[in-house]
Amino acid sequence: MRFASLGSGSRGNGTVISHHDTHVLLDCGFGYRDAVTRLARLGLEPDALAAIVVTHEHSDHWGGVAALASKHDLPVYASRGTWIEVRGHNLSHAVEMRGAFQVGDISVQPVTVPHDAREPVQCVFESDGQRLGVLSDLGSVSQAVVAAFKELDALSVEFNHDREMLWAGPYPEFLKTRVGGDYGHLNNGQAAQLVQAVQDPRLHTVVACHVSETNNTPELVRDALDQALNGSTIERIVASQADGLDWMNVGQQ
Ligand SMILES: [Zn+2]
Ligand SMILES: [Zn+2]
Known part of the structure; x- marks a missing residue:
């Protein structure tokens, strides 16, 4: 199994999880042309997606x-609450998620x-037997x-903001x-505490x-990751809004 990101951040998210010929897209916050361009960057046509x-x-x-x-x-899976919120959209293959389900070769929890x-x-x-957790x-x-996020081989986890930068930054108070x-x-x-809480010998990559x-920098994120994983050989990568993340293997090489 492997995964990649179309882009990650408050202006759009999308993660592709692939195993053999099964490609699952997790979220798509990009407009149609942008999404197709970003998929092409990863060598994928939209028709190759299973769900x-x-x-x-x-x-x-x-x-x-x-x-x-x-x-x-394409079939779309979402929780009942999410379907209620987006009810204006009538999709022909809308599936309500109720617990774990299978898409081709990949099981989703x-x-x-x-x-x-x-x-x-x-x-x-x-x-x-390979496990990837995505927590955006x-x-x-x-x-x-x-x-739920224990015994992972790879984890993608939100490092959204630096607390001081958020509170000293330009966002309005309510935000x-x-x-x-x-x-x-x-x-x-x-995020660093969460990484430590789920870290075990099996984990080899944290994204x-x-x-x-606005409220964070890749350098601060790397510092926090290094502190959380201090001394370990776990690979650490920061995904970006513009470039996302190139293909990463979930199974050990
Ligand atoms: Zn978001
Ligand atoms: Zn959100």
Whole structure:
């Protein structure tokens, strides 16, 4: 199994998880042409996708889903709450997620997370015993998240903001409170704690995703990652809004 990102951040997210000929797109916050261009960068045509899995209705995750799905007749999986929020969209293959499900060669385990959407989930992907966790949007770390995201080979996790930069930064007060709150986004310190909580000998790669371009810097994220993983050989990468992340293997090489 391997994965890559179309781009990551508050202006659009999309992660591709692939195993053999099965390609699953997790979220699509990019407009149709942009999404197709970003998929092509990874060597993929939209018709190669087996399904789109949507974590929640925020536009940086949902924004491009309806166009891509309807143009290419793709099934879309989302929680009941997410479907309620996006009810204006009539997709022909809308599937309600209720627990774990299988798309081709890949099994998907949705996990409920604290985030200010109707029924947000994040996902663990598994195939041939290899496990990838993707956690892009959550405001705090729950016990359920730590329990579900253990025994991973690779983890992509939100390092959204630096706490001081957020509070000293240009966002209006209500937005600072939202982003920094328990149902907003993880700061670097919270993300580092989460990485430590789920770290075990099996974990070989950690990708920092959903990094704010206003309230964080890649350098601060790398510092936080290095502190969390101090002394270990675990690979650390910071995904960006513009370039996303090139293909990474989930299984050990
Ligand atoms: Zn988001
Ligand atoms: Zn969100």
